[in-house]
Amino acid sequence: GAVVSQHPSRVICKSGTSVKIECRSLDFQATTMFWYRQFPKKSLMLMATSNEGSKATYEQGVEKDKFLINHASLTLSTLTVTSAHPEDSSFYICSADSGGNTGELFFGEGSRLTVL
Amino acid sequence: SQQGEEDPQALSIQEGENATMNCSYKTSINNLQWYRQNSGRGLVHLILIRSNEREKHSGRLRVTLDTSKKSSSLLITASRAADTASYFCATAPPGANSKLTFGKGITLSVRP
Numbered sequence: 122g123a124v125v126s127q128h129p130s131r132v133i134c135k136s137g138t139s140v141k142i143e144c145r146s147l148d149f150q151a152t153t154m155f156w157y158r159q160f161p162k163k164s165l166m167l168m169a170t171s172n173e174g175s176k177a178t179y180e181q182g183v184e185k186d187k188f189l190i191n192h193a194s195l196t197l198s199t200l201t202v203t204s205a206h207p208e209d210s211s212f213y214i215c216s217a218d219s220g221g222n223t224g225e226l227f228f229g230e231g232s233r234l235t236v237l
Numbered sequence: 238s239q240q241g242e243e244d245p246q247a248l249s250i251q252e253g254e255n256a257t258m259n260c261s262y263k264t265s266i267n268n269l270q271w272y273r274q275n276s277g278r279g280l281v282h283l284i285l286i287r288s289n290e291r292e293k294h295s296g297r298l299r300v301t302l303d304t305s306k307k308s309s310s311l312l313i314t315a316s317r318a319a320d321t322a323s324y325f326c327a328t329a330p331p332g333a334n335s336k337l338t339f340g341k342g343i344t345l346s347v348r349p
Contacts, residue, residue, distance in 0.1 A: 127279070153335060164325065165280075165339040214279055218335040224268045224287075226335055228279040 123149045125217050127229025134205055135237055142200045142232045144215030150195035151217035155226070156188075159212040171198045205236040242340055243326055249346040256313040258343045260326030261306075267329045269302055270337065271311045274323045283311075283324075288331075318349040 124147040134140050144154055152173050157165040169179045169190050177190035187209075189201040198217075202209050212233050216226040243260045250256050262269070268287045272280040286293045286302045286309065293300045299312040313320055323344050327337040 125279075155336070157339075162342075162344075164341045167336070167338070170336065212277075216280070224270065224285055224329055224335055225282050226337065227282070228272075230279040231277070233277070 123147075123217070123219050123227040125151075125215065125227045125229040127215055127232055129232060130230060131233045131235075133235045133237065136206055137204055139201055139203045140205055140234060142202075142213055142215075142234075144198045144200070144217070144229050146196045146217045146219075146227070149217075149219045149227075151198075152195060152220050153218040154192060154198040155216045155218075156190060156198070156200050157214045157216070159214060159231075161212075165214060168200075202234065205234070207236045210234055210236045243324070243343045245343060246341070247344045247346075249348065250316055252316060252318055252347055252349050254316055256316050256320070256345055256347070258311045258313075258324055258326075258345070260309045260311070260340055262309075262326075262328050262340075263307065264328075265331055266304075267331045267333070269300075269309050270327045270329070271298075271300060271309075272325045272327060272339075274325065274342070276323075280325065313345075316345075316347045318347050321345060321347045 126145045128143045154171040156168045159165045168183045169177045171177045171192040173192045179185045192198040214231040216228045270285045271283040274280045297314045302309045323342045325342045327339045
């Protein structure tokens with residue numbers, strides 16, 4: 122099946138710094154990628170929909186200036202957590218739509234962010 | 238808002254037994270999907286059932302969908318210890334079949 126690579130898998134940063142997480146579709150082009158946040162033992166919360174070449178669409182309650190999303194190519198979307206605080210510590214997961222209209226999404230392995 | 242609600246929240250069974258997990262949702266859907274997540278990992282797609290389908294099989298998995306009751310069930314037959322994971326149902330609304338809303342998940346433990 123299609124492969125989505127997410128990097129880094131784990132990152133620890135100091136409060137106030139910014140962290141970038143990459144999501145790459147390795148063997149297909151993804152016109153749409155999605156970013157989720159997951160708290161321990163909780164569901165995935167959709168943060169934003171990322172479309173190649175256009176601005177991301179953020180879900181209600183998600184700060185777009187806090188979570189910067191860039192989808193510069195058909196195989197890469199990035200999420201930058203700016204001025205990170207301990208409450209931003211979470212598991213961030215991306216998914217990609219191969220565009221085959223099947224509805225199936227392919228997920229990255231997730232990135233564990235810990236803000237000290 | 239929470240769309241999919243799975244039950245039970247946690248399920249513990251013996252290897253070889255069948256595991257049944259249920260999901261209810263509130264609004265109209267294009268399709269319903271089940272995903273599996275091992276601890277600290279990404280999600281793996283298991284099966285997708287469209288709103289005009291009632292039942293689907295894939296290996297040891299059987300999914301049913303009752304749109305009148307807005308519910309779905311996932312049956313894993315002859316469970317194995319390797320099936321231990323969290324299972325999520327996710328729904329896609331009409332016209333946006335990849336914008337998924339996830340339920341809270343079910344933690345399945347299969348004892349060897």
